[in-house]
Amino acid sequence: MISSAILHTTLKENFGFEKFRTNQEAIINTILNTQDCLAIMPTGGGKSICFQLPALLLPGITVVISPLIALMKDQVDSLKANGIAACYINSTQTDEEQQKHIDNLKNNTVKLIYIAPESLSYLDNIFSLLTISLIAIDEAHCISSWGHDFRPSYTNLGYLKNRFPSTPILALTATADKATRQDISNQLNLKNPAVFIASFDRKNLSLEVRPALDRVKQIIDFIDSKPTDSGIIYCLSRKTTEELAEKLQKAGIAAKAYHAGLDAELRSKTQDDFINDECQVVCATIAFGMGIDKSNVRWVIHYNLPKNIEGYYQEIGRAGRDGLASETILFESYGDLIQLQKFASQGQNAEIQLAKLERMKQYADAQSCRRKILLSYFGEIVTENCGNCDVCKNPPAFFDGTIHAQKALSAIIRLNESEPLHVIVDFLRGSKNAYIYEKEYQNLKTYGVGIETSWHDWNQYIIQLINLGYCEIAFHQQNKIRLTPLAKKVLFEGEKVQLSTVQKPTEQKSEKSNN
Ligand code: ADP
Ligand code: ZN
Numbered sequence: 001m002i003s004s005a006i007l008h009t010t011l012k013e014n015f016g017f018e019k020f021r022t023n024q025e026a027i028i029n030t031i032l033n034t035q036d037c038l039a040i041m042p043t044g045g046g047k048s049i050c051f052q053l054p055a056l057l058l059p060g061i062t063v064v065i066s067p068l069i070a071l072m073k074d075q076v077d078s079l080k081a082n083g084i085a086a087c088y089i090n091s092t093q094t095d096e097e098q099q100k101h102i103d104n105l106k107n108n109t110v111k112l113i114y115i116a117p118e119s120l121s122y123l124d125n126i127f128s129l130l131t132i133s134l135i136a137i138d139e140a141h142c143i144s145s146w147g148h149d150f151r152p153s154y155t156n157l158g159y160l161k162n163r164f165p166s167t168p169i170l171a172l173t174a175t176a177d178k179a180t181r182q183d184i185s186n187q188l189n190l191k192n193p194a195v196f197i198a199s200f201d202r203k204n205l206s207l208e209v210r211p212a213l214d215r216v217k218q219i220i221d222f223i224d225s226k227p228t229d230s231g232i233i234y235c236l237s238r239k240t241t242e243e244l245a246e247k248l249q250k251a252g253i254a255a256k257a258y259h260a261g262l263d264a265e266l267r268s269k270t271q272d273d274f275i276n277d278e279c280q281v282v283c284a285t286i287a288f289g290m291g292i293d294k295s296n297v298r299w300v301i302h303y304n305l306p307k308n309i310e311g312y313y314q315e316i317g318r319a320g321r322d323g324l325a326s327e328t329i330l331f332e333s334y335g336d337l338i339q340l341q342k343f344a345s346q347g348q349n350a351e352i353q354l355a356k357l358e359r360m361k362q363y364a365d366a367q368s369c370r371r372k373i374l375l376s377y378f379g380e381i382v383t384e385n386c387g388n389c390d391v392c393k394n395p396p397a398f399f400d401g402t403i404h405a406q407k408a409l410s411a412i413i414r415l416n417e418s419e420p421l422h423v424i425v426d427f428l429r430g431s432k433n434a435y436i437y438e439k440e441y442q443n444l445k446t447y448g449v450g451i452e453t454s455w456h457d458w459n460q461y462i463i464q465l466i467n468l469g470y471c472e473i474a475f476h477q478q479n480k481i482r483l484t485p486l487a488k489k490v491l492f493e494g495e496k497v498q499l500s501t502v503q504k505p506t507e508q509k510s511e512k513s514n515n
Contacts, residue, residue, distance in 0.1 A: 023198050030168075031170055037193055039196045043317045051172075062134040067116060072114045087105075087114070089116075140172055206325070207370040211456075227280075234286060235303045236336065245257040248283070255281040259288075275293075296321075296324075300315060313377075341354065365464075372386070396500035402497045405465055407449050409465070417482035419480060471487060
């Protein structure tokens with residue numbers, strides 16, 4: 001057993017830190033006792049030390065498996081700068097370079113080797129010659145198709161435990177719900193792993209969801225109100241990142257687009273400019289941010305609805321790593337939801353992905369403290385409301401929406417349960433557009449019964465009715481809205497419906513600028 005004093009001295013001398021952060025020392029002790037370990041820590045929590053420090057104390061080599069080829073060089077360079085013998089092997093290197101590293105391994109002159117999972121075969125021939133003291137698997141959620149970032153190259157890693165039964169495995173990830181945790185452990189064949197879960201609570205991040213009305217204008221106003229703060233805007237598609245960056249540039253904002261389709265040089269320039277505060281805003285796909293060590297990101301905006309809560313939490317977690325107050329805003333759009341539902345239903349594990357998306361939507365629609373919902377998703381029980389989310393700051397007001405509900409549900413019946421949301425709203429509002437006339441909907445009963453309510457409000461009320469379970473969207477049938485059996489209660493059995501007053505984007509904005 002290595003004493004705590006030695007661990008602290010190693011931390012200080014090799015990494016320059018005075019204290020361990022939450023769970024670091026316990027994780028290190030587990031590994032030094034050769035027990036398998038699953039470590040779940042938020043981004044920026046300090047996962048790297050958990051294998052870098054033991055690597056120095058263990059007799060043999062520490063193998064670090066990571067999917068992030070682009071970051072390996074930086075990580076190895078910074079280890080070398082601390083005087084730690086490290087190298088990496090991945091597909092970007094020449095055969096000669098790879099051979100050189102393999103020789104160094106054989107000669108026992110390296111303590112740590114970073115390797116991409118698809119390159120592990122390079123080591124196969126020499127594995128028997130090496131003493132491997134620790135296998136660290138970074139971004140371990142990539143092994144699970146239940147997680148949000150499944151990578152096929154991870155699926156084979158289960159063989160490592162069979163091949164090195166007495167070598168401890170440390171699986172690390174920033175995000176894993178309970179099911180994914182179990183799956184990681186099973187697939188890696190971990191033996192009785194010690195599981196460490198650091199609190200995911202990031203109190204300095206404010207949480208806010210806004211309807212995606214006039215998104216671009218809302219974003220420009222937001223950025224203009226804090227001209228020196230830098231932030232990231234996550235978008236669903238590459239095209240959106242480019243279009244949005246251009247619109248922001250036109251509004252005089254130093255914004256750039258970032259996605260995996262841009263060439264490597266441009267990407268790394270954008271990254272550098274962002275880190276050095278030369279570019280204020282990056283409009284990015286989720287490809288941006290993994291491993292970017294910028295502590296003063298003051299805000300993160302989701303232009304589109306994220307696919308699931310894990311991804312969302314990881315992305316907002318890139319704000320405020322310095323611990324100072326930072327803002328996060330998620331724009332909720334019905335259109336995004338439909339598109340994501342389509343993607344999810346066509347992809348792998350459709351059922352699970354759809355269920356995760358459903359949780360994401362419930363979060364966005366929540367009428368109670370958002371942080372409670374997030375933390376409970378990660379298995380943390382919180383009893384207090386956070387006071388730093390939009391629901392806590394501005395609790396929703398409910399009104400008796402029974403008449404609204406009756407009108408909307410009747411309209412859906414009149415339209416034969418065969419029209420999507422926007423047509424129902426047009427119909428309720430007595431719109432005179434070409435489609436309505438073409439279908440002769442103006443002659444039906446209930447046409448125009450909702451003229452006194454604005455288009456935007458109707459849209460939101462019907463979404464609430466969907467969330468309350470009175471009607472549903474038929475995703476495989478052009479998103480027609482149809483009734484559920486519950487609707488009967490409202491239409492015929494006198495059930496009352498509470499709707500919450502719709503927040504106007506403009507009201508939210510004026511409230512913001514007072515902050
Ligand atoms: P993660 O991989 O969990 O996102 P990192 O390992 O990259 O996090 O660590 C995030 C930052 O925290 C790095 O800048 C790292 O140097 C710093 N850090 C890690 N452990 C400590 C510690 N015990 N004390 C102070 N800083 C630390
Ligand atoms: Zn709250």
